[in-house]
Amino acid sequence: METKKVNITVAGKTIQAREGETIIHALWQSGLGHEIQTGCVGGVCGACTVTLRFADGRQGSTDLACLRPVEEGMEVFPFPVDALASPPPVSDPNEDQLRATFPTVDRCTKCDNCTIACPMGIPVMDSVLRMQKGQLEAVAEDFTTCIHCGLCRAVCEDKVLPHTMGIWVRRSLGMSVDHPVLDQASKAEMSDREELEWEHLLNCDDEERLKRAKNFRKEGTIVL
Ligand code: SF4
Numbered sequence: 001m002e003t004k005k006v007n008i009t010v011a012g013k014t015i016q017a018r019e020g021e022t023i024i025h026a027l028w029q030s031g032l033g034h035e036i037q038t039g040c041v042g043g044v045c046g047a048c049t050v051t052l053r054f055a056d057g058r059q060g061s062t063d064l065a066c067l068r069p070v071e072e073g074m075e076v077f078p079f080p081v082d083a084l085a086s087p088p089p090v091s092d093p094n095e096d097q098l099r100a101t102f103p104t105v106d107r108c109t110k111c112d113n114c115t116i117a118c119p120m121g122i123p124v125m126d127s128v129l130r131m132q133k134g135q136l137e138a139v140a141e142d143f144t145t146c147i148h149c150g151l152c153r154a155v156c157e158d159k160v161l162p163h164t165m166g167i168w169v170r171r172s173l174g175m176s177v178d179h180p181v182l183d184q185a186s187k188a189e190m191s192d193r194e195e196l197e198w199e200h201l202l203n204c205d206d207e208e209r210l211k212r213a214k215n216f217r218k219e220g221t222i223v224l
Pocket residue numbers: 107108109110111112113114115124125128152155156157158159160161162
C-alpha cells in the first residue's frame with residue numbers, strides 16, 4: 001500500500017513528505033538536510049529545535065525536528081541558536097565561583113520568559129534565582145531534563161545564559177563526586193586503549209575513522 005503524502009513548508013520551501021515520518025527525515029529525503037542543524041537525532045541534544053505553524057489554526061509551538069512527525073500544511077522554521085563555548089566545570093562549585101564564571105547571573109529581571117519558552121517544562125527562572133542563592137544541588141536537579149535547545153537563552157533579553165549556567169552547575173557537581181573503585185578500575189583498564197584510540201582518531205584517514213565509528217556502534221566497544 002502506498003504511503004500517504006503530505007505537503008510541508010520548510011524555511012519557505014514546500015516539499016512532499018511521507019505521512020508519519022519526522023521533519024528531519026522529510027528534509028533528508030528532499031535533499032534539504034542542511035536547512036536544520038542536527039546532532040543526536042534522538043531528542044537529546046536540542047540542535048534541531050524548530051518553530052512550527054499549523055494549517056488548522058492551532059497555536060504554533062517549538063519542537064524537535066528529529067522527533068516531530070510531519071502533518072499536512074505544517075510550516076517549519078529553523079531556529080538557529082549559535083553554539084556558545086561553555087566555561088569548563090570546576091570541582092566542588094559554590095555560589096562565588098558561579099558568580100565569577102557567570103556575572104550574568106545577577107542580571108535576571110524575573111520576566112519568566114525562559115520558563116515559558118522551555119519545551120521541557122524546566123522552571124528556568126526559579127532555577128536562576130536558586131543559582132543566585134547558591135542552591136546548586138537543586139539547580140542540577142532542575143536541569144536534569146535539559147535538551148540544550150537554547151530557547152531559554154534566545155528569549156532572555158538580559159542575556160543571563162540560564163541553561164549554560166545550569167549545565168555548568170550539573171557538570172561541576174558531577175565531576176566533584178568521587179567514585180574511587182570505578183575510577184581505579186577504569187583507569188587501569190582503559191588508559192592504554194584510550195590512548196591508542198586517540199592515535200587512530202587523530203591520524204587515520206576518513207574511511208578508517210568511519211569504519212571504526214560503525215564498528216563502535218555495532219559492538220559498543222573500541223576495537224584496536
Ligand atoms: S528570561 Fe532572562 S531575565 Fe527573564 S527570568 Fe529568565 S533568566 Fe531572568
